[in-house]
Amino acid sequence: MIEPRTLKGFRDHLPAQALARERLLDVARRVYRSYGFAPIDTPALEYLEILTGKGSAETDKQLYRFTDHGGREVGLRFDLTVPFARFCAQHVASLGTPFKRYHMAAVWRGENTQRGRYREFMQCDFDTIGTTSPVADLEMVLVVHDLLAAIGIERFTIRLNDRRVLGGVLAGLGLAERSTDVLRSLDKLGKATREAVAAELASHGVPADAVDKLLRMAELAGPPADVLAALGGLVAGSESGRAGVAALGALLDGVQAAGVAAGRVVVDPSIARGLDYYTGVVLESFLDELPTLGSICSGGRYDNLAGLYTKQPLPGVGASLGIDRLLAGLEELGRLSATETPAEVFLVYFAEEHLADYLRIAAALRAAGVAVEFFPEAKRVGQQLKVAAKKGFPVALLIGSDEFAAGTAQCKQLATQQSTTIDWHGDLHVLVDAVQSQLISRDASASCRPSRGGPPPAGDHPGLRP
RNA sequence: GUGGCUAUAGCUCAGUUGGUUAGAGCACUAGAUUGUGAUUCUAGGGGUCGCGGGUUCGAGUCCCGUUAGCCACCCCA
Numbered sequence: 001m002i003e004p005r006t007l008k009g010f011r012d013h014l015p016a017q018a019l020a021r022e023r024l025l026d027v028a029r030r031v032y033r034s035y036g037f038a039p040i041d042t043p044a045l046e047y048l049e050i051l052t053g054k055g056s057a058e059t060d061k062q063l064y065r066f067t068d069h070g071g072r073e074v075g076l077r078f079d080l081t082v083p084f085a086r087f088c089a090q091h092v093a094s095l096g097t098p099f100k101r102y103h104m105a106a107v108w109r110g111e112n113t114q115r116g117r118y119r120e121f122m123q124c125d126f127d128t129i130g131t132t133s134p135v136a137d138l139e140m141v142l143v144v145h146d147l148l149a150a151i152g153i154e155r156f157t158i159r160l161n162d163r164r165v166l167g168g169v170l171a172g173l174g175l176a177e178r179s180t181d182v183l184r185s186l187d188k189l190g191k192a193t194r195e196a197v198a199a200e201l202a203s204h205g206v207p208a209d210a211v212d213k214l215l216r217m218a219e220l221a222g223p224p225a226d227v228l229a230a231l232g233g234l235v236a237g238s239e240s241g242r243a244g245v246a247a248l249g250a251l252l253d254g255v256q257a258a259g260v261a262a263g264r265v266v267v268d269p270s271i272a273r274g275l276d277y278y279t280g281v282v283l284e285s286f287l288d289e290l291p292t293l294g295s296i297c298s299g300g301r302y303d304n305l306a307g308l309y310t311k312q313p314l315p316g317v318g319a320s321l322g323i324d325r326l327l328a329g330l331e332e333l334g335r336l337s338a339t340e341t342p343a344e345v346f347l348v349y350f351a352e353e354h355l356a357d358y359l360r361i362a363a364a365l366r367a368a369g370v371a372v373e374f375f376p377e378a379k380r381v382g383q384q385l386k387v388a389a390k391k392g393f394p395v396a397l398l399i400g401s402d403e404f405a406a407g408t409a410q411c412k413q414l415a416t417q418q419s420t421t422i423d424w425h426g427d428l429h430v431l432v433d434a435v436q437s438q439l440i441s442r443d444a445s446a447s448c449r450p451s452r453g454g455p456p457p458a459g460d461h462p463g464l465r466p
Numbered sequence: 467g468u469g470g471c472u473a474u475a476g477c478u479c480a481g482u483u484g485g486u487u488a489g490a491g492c493a494c495u496a497g498a499u500u501g502u503g504a505u506u507c508u509a510g511g512g513g514u515c516g517c518g519g520g521u522u523c524g525a526g527u528c529c530c531g532u533u534a535g536c537c538a539c540c541c542c543a
Contacts, residue, residue: 003517008534058541061467079543107543112467115536116543123543184541191538296543322543350501378500385503400501414503 009119015340017327021122024151024323025104028124031147032102035139037126040101042083044108048073050086053308062109076108080125080320081305088129089309097130097314115332116293116325127318129305134247136317137281137301138254144285144297144319145260151326152335155288159268162248162281163300166272168241169217169234173210182206183272186218191292194219218270224252227267247281279303283319293329297321339392343371344439346388346414349378350400357404361397364428370436372397389414394442397435411438 006012013021029039048065052075064076077083080103092099104124113119126143128136141158148156170179185200192200194215201211217234220227228249235241248267255265271284280301287293299319306314330336347362349355362372373393375384381398388396398410398419407425411434412418420438424431 005516005534062541109542110467111541113535114538117541118543121543294542298543320543325543348502380499381501382499382503387503389503396502398502402501410502412502417503419502 007119009113009117011118011120016336016338017331019339019342020330020336021323021327024327025122025124027150028104028147028321028323029102031143031150032124032126034146035100035126035143037100037102037128037143040084040087040103041105042077042080042087042103044076044106045074046077046083046086048075050309051075051077051082053082062111064108064110078109079107080105080123081127081318084125084127085306085314086309088314089306089312092130092310092312092314098128098133098136099130100126100128102126116322116328118324121322121324124321124323125318127305127316129314129316129318132315134250134254137247138251138258140281140299140301140317140319141251141255141265141283142258142260144283144299144321145255145264147321148285148297153287153330156264156285157288158265158283158285159271160248160251160265160281160283161267161269161271162244163272163278164240164244164280165231165235165248165269166244168238168244169214169231171241172235172237173206173213175206175210178204178206180276182214186214186270187272189215189218189270220267220269224248224265224267227269228252231267231269244280251281277302277305281317287326287329287333289333290329293325293332295322296326296329337392341373341391341393343373344394345370345372345435346384346391346393346396347372347374348381348384348388348396348398348400349375350381350398352378354399354401354404357399361399361428361431364432365435368432368436370432370439385412385414395435395438409434411435413438413442415442 045068048063051063052060059078063078066074068074084101084103088095088099102125104122106120106122108120110119111117126140128139141160144158148158166183167176167179170176170182175182181204182201185197185204188200189197198211198215201214202208206214213234217231220230228245231248232242232245235245252265252267256262268284271282278300280303282300283298284295285297286295297319299317301315301317303315304313305316306312327336345365347358349358358374362374365372375387381400385396393414396412396414398412399408403409407423409422409424409431411420411422413420420434422431422434424434
């Protein structure tokens with residue numbers, strides 16, 4: 001006997017989780033499309049040289065690689081950005097710029113696992129390439145905001161910074177050469193103590209007075225206007241630093257003009273992002289209730305996406321939603337619905353003599369867009385209802401011999417156990433209409449939840465508990 | 467990849483300084499109840515105690531290895 005098991009960091013998805021995941025993907029798709037981003041897809045497997053081109057030792061170590069049947073050196077993509085860069089180098093000519101795309105697909109990293117960190121996980125990227133317009137930067141922030149709001153998360157914070165501001169501050173302190181080490185240390189401020197970070201900075205050879213200035217910069221907080229004013233003072237000597245501060249100011253103005261609630265988007269000078277290709281605005285977003293989970297959606301602006309694959313400069317801006325990490329967070333917060341079925345109506349099977357009627361009724365409901373599960377066995381009614389309730393069906397439709405004789409049907413709301421009698425007298429249209437109105441009245445009472453701040457989320461809150 | 471913690475039934479966990487056939491609640495199956503699900507009663511199925519070695523008269527319990535999960539580092543979604 002072979003022991004059934006899955007690899008470290010790889011997981012099965014049971015219906016309850018898979019349904020929540022698919023609904024999240026639906027929301028992301030809808031939001032991306034609402035801004036005009038178009039879908040693309042690329043192969044999971046790429047030539048190794050494409051993936052290692054970027055050449056960071058870390059990603060090299062995490063890469064799943066092997067020699068294929070034709071002797072080619074290949075690797076599984078570890079993010080969606082590198083394949084997109086290759087994609088752009090091959091196709092910009094026919095696509096034209098600016099080009100906006102979204103891409104939702106699995107990626108693989110052979111790193112150690114932890115809560116919300118897996119070896120196979122899905123990313124939902126969106127990018128705008130071929131333009132340096134600040135409008136594209138603004139759109140990125142708005143998309144991230146709309147996305148998190150539409151998912152139904154009530155408490156989240158989008159943290160913004162600009163690489164040029166960090167660069168300006170570091171240059172002013174004579175630390176431009178050590179920027180990677182310094183930024184990496186500053187990035188730990190959320191987790192490590194101030195003293196530990198200070199010690200680490202000192203170990204990188206940063207003078208004591210500079211350590212103090214860096215920490216004070218990274219700890220700037222409060223009204224964005226105040227933070228920006230303080231940063232403006234720190235980068236006074238640097239032209240690009242001033243540009244970064246100005247860009248952040250313009251972004252905040254734009255976000256406000258678009259109607260985003262104050263407080264959801266803040267300036268946080270400690271946000272650096274590890275990825276070295278970012279050159280302008282950078283963004284991370286967190287669940288306020290689970291800050292230790294890490295960023296669930298991150299991104300930024302880069303000068304040249306595909307420099308390794310083409311001479312055509314391709315500036316762009318974009319971000320990535322980690323839905324598997326988000327799902328882990330929502331599950332921990334008890335915000336995932338336990339529903340195990342995508343169908344809305346559970347049709348009870350009373351007696352074989354009425355089988356043809358049940359099939360007719362189910363077909364009529366399905367034709368009207370109502371998903372119906374017809375129980376395949378004429379078992380005890382109590383058992384059938386138990387199954388329906390456990391799987392989370394909203395309503396059960398009960399039509400037995402008595403109902404057929406009387407021309408009625410029982411529509412039972414499984415959550416409340418309340419039954420409504422429908423008089424349909426063999427008219428399927430009447431039955432379908434009545435069932436639909438039962439489903440609508442239930443939706444209405446379930447989803448009238450106040451949303452705090454921001455524009456009302458578009459549509460329902462899929463996969464989330466009311 | 468490095469270090470630490472954990473692993474008993476589908477789930478949540480008991481299991482006393484190593485001592486006979488490893489338990490509970492919930493869940494599941496069948497019946498009481500050939501038409502109404504979170505109630506009641508009865509019966510039942512299910513565990514080589516993650517896996518593999520070792521110490522011992524004897525190991526769920528101690529030791530080593532291994533696999534997986536979690537935590538920290540690293541990095542990041």
